[in-house]
Amino acid sequence: MGLFILMACLMVESKVSAADGVLDSFMGAPELDVQQIFQGQRFPNITVAMDGSVLASWGSKGVRVRRSVDGGKSWSSPVVVQESGFQGGGITVDEKTGDVLMFVEDSHPPAPISIYRSKDHGQTWAKQETVMHPNALGHVPSMHMNDHGSTLQFGKHAGRLIRPTRWYAAGNRHEEWPNHYTNAIYSDDRGKTWHASEPFPEQGTGEACIVELSDGTLYYNSRVHWEKAERNTRRRCAFSRDGGKTWEDWRIVDILPDGHQHRSYGCMGGLARLPVKGRDILVFSNLDTPKANRELITVWMSPDGGQTWPVKRLVYDGASAYSSMSAGRSDTPSEGSVYLMFEGGPGGGAQIGRFNLAWVLQGELTGDGEIPDWLKVE
Numbered sequence: 001m002g003l004f005i006l007m008a009c010l011m012v013e014s015k016v017s018a019a020d021g022v023l024d025s026f027m028g029a030p031e032l033d034v035q036q037i038f039q040g041q042r043f044p045n046i047t048v049a050m051d052g053s054v055l056a057s058w059g060s061k062g063v064r065v066r067r068s069v070d071g072g073k074s075w076s077s078p079v080v081v082q083e084s085g086f087q088g089g090g091i092t093v094d095e096k097t098g099d100v101l102m103f104v105e106d107s108h109p110p111a112p113i114s115i116y117r118s119k120d121h122g123q124t125w126a127k128q129e130t131v132m133h134p135n136a137l138g139h140v141p142s143m144h145m146n147d148h149g150s151t152l153q154f155g156k157h158a159g160r161l162i163r164p165t166r167w168y169a170a171g172n173r174h175e176e177w178p179n180h181y182t183n184a185i186y187s188d189d190r191g192k193t194w195h196a197s198e199p200f201p202e203q204g205t206g207e208a209c210i211v212e213l214s215d216g217t218l219y220y221n222s223r224v225h226w227e228k229a230e231r232n233t234r235r236r237c238a239f240s241r242d243g244g245k246t247w248e249d250w251r252i253v254d255i256l257p258d259g260h261q262h263r264s265y266g267c268m269g270g271l272a273r274l275p276v277k278g279r280d281i282l283v284f285s286n287l288d289t290p291k292a293n294r295e296l297i298t299v300w301m302s303p304d305g306g307q308t309w310p311v312k313r314l315v316y317d318g319a320s321a322y323s324s325m326s327a328g329r330s331d332t333p334s335e336g337s338v339y340l341m342f343e344g345g346p347g348g349g350a351q352i353g354r355f356n357l358a359w360v361l362q363g364e365l366t367g368d369g370e371i372p373d374w375l376k377v378e
Contacts (some may be wrong), residue, residue: 005153020214020277021330023357027377028336030359034316034348037066037075038350043087044324044341046270047148047350049121050098052332056341056361058350059087063104067122072172072331072354081116081125088142089268090163091322092149094190101149101161101191110168111141117191117290128192132185135196141165141183147209147270147324155216162186164208164220167199177226177265177361184220204229209271210244213280213305218244221253221271221284221306227264234258235269237287242320255309255368256284256300262292270325270340274357280305281375283360285323285340288312294321297342297353301360308369313360315353322345 031131042060049055054068056075062085064078081102102116102125113132116125134140142165149163162184169179181199200208204226211219218240224232235258238250259267269286281303288298297320300312324344328334337354345351361377 019330020275021335023276023279025336026274026338026357028356028358030314030356030362032353032355032359033072034345034351034353036345036347036349036351037348038078040349042322042343043061043089043145044322044343044350045087045089045091045148046339046341047091047093047100047323047326048329048334048339049093049100050329051121052329052334053121054326054334054339055091055100056350056352057081057087057091057102063093063102064085065102065122069333071328071337072339072352079125082114085114086111086144088144088152090143090149090165091145092161092163092165093151094161094192095151096155096159097190099154099191099306103143104143105144108172110171111142114141115191130191131193133193133195135183135198139167139196139198140186141167141196145207145268145322147268148326150210150212150220152212152243153214154212154214155243157216160186160188160243161191162210162218162244164210165196166206166208168206178204178228180204180206180225182206182222183247184210184244186303197244198246200236200247202229202236205236207266207268209269211271211273211282213273214278217241219282219295219306220247221269223266223268224258232258232309233261233263233266235266255366257286257288259287260289260291260294267294268322270323272325272327272338274327274338279303281357282306283325283327283338284309285325285342287320288314293319294344295319297323297340297344299340299360300366301357303372303375304369310369310371311361311363312366313363315340315342316345316351318344318346319348
């Protein structure tokens with residue numbers, strides 16, 4: 001009986017264990033499909049549950065989720081997570097239990113935060129009691145508006161949950177912008193208790209993305225929210241080597257635009273690492289226009305963990321804004337696809353772009369590094 005129970009536990013664990021797959025699943029014939037899944041309102045977040053269900057969350061007047069169990073070809077009716085409130089971003093899949101965590105704020109932050117948990121891959125949601133510990137400055141950050149969170153896979157912090165967050169200081173008033181900073185929260189008890197990280201090394205930042213590289217280093221990519229910051233229309237990045245507690249080695253990423261180039265602050269972007277064993281292939285999304293409009297949602301690819309971004313490809317040539325990205329999981333219906341959820345597109349609202357790496361690689365060369373031979377499409 002004891003052996004039977006042990007084997008059953010191992011089988012359950014195998015269903016929710018994460019594993020990098022092979023590059024070939026993201027290659028093949030180039031593919032792009034774009035479809036509208038929400039109308040009205042704002043604020044996208046997309047992630048992929050452990051069973052491969054793609055979860056698209058949306059809302060600035062209440063938060064709803066639509067779910068796809070066929071890799072993004074069709075979508076369920078919206079499920080209401082909270083009737084009112086702001087999308088908090090940072091949807092986080094616990095890859096140890098399979099649970100999914102959702103963050104909702106009562107209004108534009110700073111505002112009270114509610115955290116919801118789904119134990120059935122996004123079909124139903126229940127509010128949970130949560131403890132948030134401040135960082136060394138005494139700050140408990142806001143959630144809005146950041147890309148998805150994740151479960152760390154490598155090194156001594158494997159199993160930790162982490163998601164990007166933002167400190168709004170005394171509010172979102174212009175005079176407070178230089179006091180804002182972006183950071184993260186992390187949990188070592190499956191999302192019941194969270195600790196706030198120390199600040200990103202540059203003030204005047206907010207709305208960010210985090211991915212874990214294959215050596216356990218965390219790569220952080222952030223928007224700017226202050227017009228007096230140096231080269232304020234280009235993205236920032238930094239790294240963590242202690243599981244997301246602190247951030248270091250920050251720099252300006254000149255090749256990546258931060259929204260359109262005639263505004264005092266940037267635009268939320270999306271970021272994902274493709275689950276390919278032994279590789280750190282990243283895809284990033286944002287707007288690529290020099291005009292004074294939010295438009296031209298575009299994706300960039302890095303073959304080396306964010307060191308260079310040698311190729312980009314336009315997804316939609318009209319009005320577009322905030323975006324979020326996630327990659328499909330091995331051995332599920334989502335395998336081989338990248339999912340981009342963005343504001344705008346044909347008809348407005350929220351669009352889902354579903355594409356593969358082969359499609360991105362046929363894009364425009366940026367001059368920032370080279371596409372390595374192992375990625376070149378014949």
